[in-house]
Amino acid sequence: MHSTSKTLILWPLTVLCLAARVTGQEVFDEKLSLRTLQDGKVESTFTFTTLLKGTLPRDPRTLDEEDLSQHYKLFPLALGQILREYAITELHLNINAGNWNYDRWGYPEEKGVGTGAELWAWLGDGATKTVDERWRGLRNALAGLFCASLGSLDELRTTSPAETFTPEGTLPTWGDSLSHQLRHASLPSEHVCTENLTPFLKLLPCKSLSGIATLLNPHRLFDADWHGMGVHVLWREEQGIEMRLTFQSVSDPLRSGLHKKPDWSMQSLFDRTITRTCPVARTSEIMVLLPQNAAYHIRPEPSSVSGSVALYDVASVEKPLNVDLLFHESLTYPLEYRSDSVPFTVRRVLLGSTQTHGQLSVTITNQKPYTVQALYLETMPWLVQFYLHTLQAKVDGVTQDGIISNITYIPPVAHSRPTTFQVLLTLPAQTTVHITMDVTKAFLRYTEHLPDAQRGWDLPPAVFTPLEVGPLNLNDTNVGQKAEEKRRIYTSTLLVDLATPDFSMPYNVIIFTCSVVAFIFGNVFNLLTRRFVVVRLEEDKGKKE
Amino acid sequence: MSSPSKTSLSDVSARYPTALLVLIAARLWLSVTDVPKHLQHNQQLSSPLTSYFQLQEGIHLFKNDIDPYSGGSFRHSPLLLSFFATVLPDSRLVASVLWTLGDVVAAWALVQIWRTRQNVVQSSRDTLVAASYLLNPYIFLPTLALSTSSIENALMLLAMMFACKKKASAALFTLSFLLHLSLSSIVMLLPILLLLINDPHSHLASPQPMTKPLRKLWPLFGEFSMYTVVLALISTLVAGSLAWIPQTWGATLTLPDLTPTTGMWWYFFTEMFDHYRPMFLMVFSVHLIIYVVPVCLKFQHDYLYANFILLGILGTFKAYTTLSDPGLFLTMSVIFPETYSYMRHPIVTVLLHLHASLLMPLFHSIWVTQGTGNANFYYASTLVFACANGFALDDAIWSGLRIAIGPSVEGSHVVQE
Numbered sequence: 001m002h003s004t005s006k007t008l009i010l011w012p013l014t015v016l017c018l019a020a021r022v023t024g025q026e027v028f029d030e031k032l033s034l035r036t037l038q039d040g041k042v043e044s045t046f047t048f049t050t051l052l053k054g055t056l057p058r059d060p061r062t063l064d065e066e067d068l069s070q071h072y073k074l075f076p077l078a079l080g081q082i083l084r085e086y087a088i089t090e091l092h093l094n095i096n097a098g099n100w101n102y103d104r105w106g107y108p109e110e111k112g113v114g115t116g117a118e119l120w121a122w123l124g125d126g127a128t129k130t131v132d133e134r135w136r137g138l139r140n141a142l143a144g145l146f147c148a149s150l151g152s153l154d155e156l157r158t159t160s161p162a163e164t165f166t167p168e169g170t171l172p173t174w175g176d177s178l179s180h181q182l183r184h185a186s187l188p189s190e191h192v193c194t195e196n197l198t199p200f201l202k203l204l205p206c207k208s209l210s211g212i213a214t215l216l217n218p219h220r221l222f223d224a225d226w227h228g229m230g231v232h233v234l235w236r237e238e239q240g241i242e243m244r245l246t247f248q249s250v251s252d253p254l255r256s257g258l259h260k261k262p263d264w265s266m267q268s269l270f271d272r273t274i275t276r277t278c279p280v281a282r283t284s285e286i287m288v289l290l291p292q293n294a295a296y297h298i299r300p301e302p303s304s305v306s307g308s309v310a311l312y313d314v315a316s317v318e319k320p321l322n323v324d325l326l327f328h329e330s331l332t333y334p335l336e337y338r339s340d341s342v343p344f345t346v347r348r349v350l351l352g353s354t355q356t357h358g359q360l361s362v363t364i365t366n367q368k369p370y371t372v373q374a375l376y377l378e379t380m381p382w383l384v385q386f387y388l389h390t391l392q393a394k395v396d397g398v399t400q401d402g403i404i405s406n407i408t409y410i411p412p413v414a415h416s417r418p419t420t421f422q423v424l425l426t427l428p429a430q431t432t433v434h435i436t437m438d439v440t441k442a443f444l445r446y447t448e449h450l451p452d453a454q455r456g457w458d459l460p461p462a463v464f465t466p467l468e469v470g471p472l473n474l475n476d477t478n479v480g481q482k483a484e485e486k487r488r489i490y491t492s493t494l495l496v497d498l499a500t501p502d503f504s505m506p507y508n509v510i511i512f513t514c515s516v517v518a519f520i521f522g523n524v525f526n527l528l529t530r531r532f533v534v535v536r537l538e539e540d541k542g543k544k545e
Numbered sequence: 546m547s548s549p550s551k552t553s554l555s556d557v558s559a560r561y562p563t564a565l566l567v568l569i570a571a572r573l574w575l576s577v578t579d580v581p582k583h584l585q586h587n588q589q590l591s592s593p594l595t596s597y598f599q600l601q602e603g604i605h606l607f608k609n610d611i612d613p614y615s616g617g618s619f620r621h622s623p624l625l626l627s628f629f630a631t632v633l634p635d636s637r638l639v640a641s642v643l644w645t646l647g648d649v650v651a652a653w654a655l656v657q658i659w660r661t662r663q664n665v666v667q668s669s670r671d672t673l674v675a676a677s678y679l680l681n682p683y684i685f686l687p688t689l690a691l692s693t694s695s696i697e698n699a700l701m702l703l704a705m706m707f708a709c710k711k712k713a714s715a716a717l718f719t720l721s722f723l724l725h726l727s728l729s730s731i732v733m734l735l736p737i738l739l740l741l742i743n744d745p746h747s748h749l750a751s752p753q754p755m756t757k758p759l760r761k762l763w764p765l766f767g768e769f770s771m772y773t774v775v776l777a778l779i780s781t782l783v784a785g786s787l788a789w790i791p792q793t794w795g796a797t798l799t800l801p802d803l804t805p806t807t808g809m810w811w812y813f814f815t816e817m818f819d820h821y822r823p824m825f826l827m828v829f830s831v832h833l834i835i836y837v838v839p840v841c842l843k844f845q846h847d848y849l850y851a852n853f854i855l856l857g858i859l860g861t862f863k864a865y866t867t868l869s870d871p872g873l874f875l876t877m878s879v880i881f882p883e884t885y886s887y888m889r890h891p892i893v894t895v896l897l898h899l900h901a902s903l904l905m906p907l908f909h910s911i912w913v914t915q916g917t918g919n920a921n922f923y924y925a926s927t928l929v930f931a932c933a934n935g936f937a938l939d940d941a942i943w944s945g946l947r948i949a950i951g952p953s954v955e956g957s958h959v960v961q962e
Contacts, residue, residue, distance in 0.1 A: 389605030411617030509816040520935035530961035
């Protein structure tokens with residue numbers, strides 16, 4: 001009787017909860033796109049999109065109140081909880097291994113290809129917990145979720161370069177006074193591996209049991225020349241919260257060296273085929289970008305072909321599905337790699353052999369027949385201090401004004417804040433621009449050095465954002481990229497060699513320095529306090545005689 | 546000492562400016578060659594607080610409307626910043642001339658101090674005094690590297706010169722300006738105030754307790770505080786906020802930049818355990834100040850000598866030293882020739898200095914440039930340098946006190962009890 005009355009009271013509550021819960025309708029789409037690159041390598045991009053229809057990110061002002069209950073069918077609760085706990089509006093996490101070669105491979109399908117880990121988020125202000133507190137919570141939570149050292153993305157690496165990392169979705173307007181803030185941090189020494197992929201797969205509704213995710217075979221993915229995973233959460237107005245999990249890899253079918261044809265199949269790339277469809281996926285498709293200037297044969301017959309893209313609908317094709325692309329002739333390597341889509345090539349190095357100062361040198365070659373403008377962003381840890389008065393731009397070896405403009409510079413704070421340095425570059429048509437700047441290298445406390453101090457410090461990649469890329473290129477080889485979207489070009493990371501103290505010496509140094517100080521102090525003290533006396537030495541003489 | 550004793554006054558008056566001009570010309574010629582470029586990053590010649598390279602960066606940021614005190618490595622006073630950003634064109638040549646001029650002013654001030662102490666209009670020792678400043682490698686190398694510590698030295702000598710000549714306002718203003726460039730020079734406040742109310746002549750041989758009432762110090766101290774506050778207000782106006790205080794004065798106290806210098810702080814705080822850092826920072830800062838009162842008490846008969854001793858303390862113990870700090874102390878000994886015969890171990894001191902000054906650049910280079918040695922090499926040579934400065938200080942105090950007993954007599958020996 002007693003329990004029945006309880007149930008009776010609880011019923012309306014449950015109904016209320018259902019009405020107020022966070023979730024709307026959920027839709028899951030999966031996609032794999034494959035393309036053969038200029039140098040015979042194969043880029044494969046897995047995209048798993050979950051859309052929470054009709055939902056809003058959590059308003060940061062409600063952080064003190066109890067949150068609405070979260071019930072998801074497809075959306076991963078582990079990630080949902082993190083997003084709502086810290087009221088994250090937009091989140092992007094990339095963990096990559098290797099250096100994306102823009103010259104040979106063009107733009108990647110997913111923009112975030114900087115070496116190492118990169119995390120950036122847009123957070124609404126106005127909560128009792130500050131943006132920085134929530135940012136710290138977010139990176140620690142994600143570190144736990146993805147088994148990555150994201151906790152190290154601390155104040156030493158956090159910047160807010162809002163012009164380069166513009167929101168990809170929409171930022172909700174909760175009120176006039178409420179602004180959104182960006183937090184960005186990158187950790188170039190982080191590496192992606194199986195321990196990151198396993199929690200990644202757990203976020204998928206079908207895990208890696210069925211559907212396209214079957215192909216995510218760690219043995220093959222982490223053997224690829226370049227690989228990286230990404231987690232993107234954003235809010236699209238009138239649609240809802242979108243979570244996009246991506247995995248990109250660049251594999252080399254020619255690596256075995258048995259034949260000179262860049263043939264690939266799912267079996268050869270991933271050592272797996274698709275045997276089952278993911279039952280909850282709304283769409284599940286495989287896109288293959290067909291080669292333009294080579295004779296080939298593709299098996300099985302695609303569900304549809306539009307232009308140079310072959311499309312397979314995984315649900316309807318015969319299984320097991322093993323897409324196989326065969327070339328009739330062996331690959332002729334191009335004499336010069338040149339991407340049609342990427343407007344310029346960038347090379348960034350740190351010059352100088354001493355551990356006290358050096359020179360940052362960036363060489364940008366604009367291959368286009370028109371002037372290109374680009375934002376150049378450096379988010380440098382305080383270890384490397386820029387000297388802006390030495391900033392110089394040379395066009396084909398001649399110093400020229402007007403190349404660098406709109407300088408935004410937030411100087412670093414020793415032992416904490418990194419530098420944010422952003423400029424607008426104007427790159428004349430078909431020239432090489434050479435930018436140099438003197439830097440000094442910091443001397444760290446012995447506790448601040450990494451365990452492998454002699455190896456040096458990895459410095460995050462610079463990010464270039466091309467603006468106004470002349471006439472829009474319609475022959476863009478990338479599939480599924482919106483033309484108006486801002487692209488980013490990440491440079492390779494740098495390694496800086498800092499002077500190291502002797503790590504075995506703290507006690508000795510404290511003792512030696514204190515001894516010298518005590519010795520001088522003692523001497524001065526003695527001289528100042530003791531009285532002078534005249535001693536007659538005749539007694540000694542008498543003894544000697 | 547070394548100057549010939551039988552020179553007529555007209556000879557001397559002709560020789561002094563000639564020698565000075567030759568030295569200045571040589572200095573100018575050196576500063577327009579490529580030498581300064583090779584020296585500008587040398588960490589023995591300019592510390593993070595005095596480097597010309599950082600100053601240029603600050604000026605550049607200031608001119609481009611970026612607050613140079615919002616972070617970064619710019620730790621120069623806003624006074625220097627405003628001076629360089631508005632009055633002077635940003636050119637190396639102008640800087641070279643200015644720095645050489647600073648040295649000339651300093652050398653001139655030293656000669657004036659010497660003359661005032663001897664109470665003469667001119668002496669045969671003038672050339673030697675000026676040359677000992679202009680030819681001291683510890684002083685002219687930082688000048689070639691355009692380290693602002695040369696400017697600090699010039700201000701220090703000017704303040705002392707004005708104090709010797711009883712020009713209270715000028716002395717106090719110069720000292721307060723110097724305080725804005727380098728917080729550690731607060732150590733010199735009391736001895737300079739005392740020098741202002743006492744005569745600068747040598748009383749080392751006949752010590753007498755000070756008879757002047759100490760209450761005379763208060764108005765002087767008030768004037769000094771006023772200048773300091775006014776300059777601080779000007780600094781705040783120039784910088785636009787109070788951010789310059791932690792960035793300039795704060796750096797002296799908290800040592801955020803652990804760049805190697807010739808001093809004793811950098812490696813100590815590189816190797817310091819994090820939880821002891823604040824305690825030892827406090828100890829090192831206080832340690833610098835505890836010498837002031839005892840030295841002033843002991844040398845109350847000759848405050849110029851107390852000034853000299855405290856310069857030695859500063860050159861040895863202050864944060865962010867460059868070679869020009871101990872260099873000023875060593876050079877200044879030239880105006881106390883009466884103490885020379887009472888020194889206990891001048892040879893040892895000279896040899897220690899020779900040892901340290903040869904090893905420091907060598908070990909610094911093999912640590913950070915060649916990579917064949919490690920930090921301990923350079924640290925060891927700075928310890929030797931500290932010992933050399935300690936020995937010089939020891940001898941200066943000993944001979945300054947010992948002179949009062951008079952020359953030693955056969956069969957007796959002077960010791961401290």
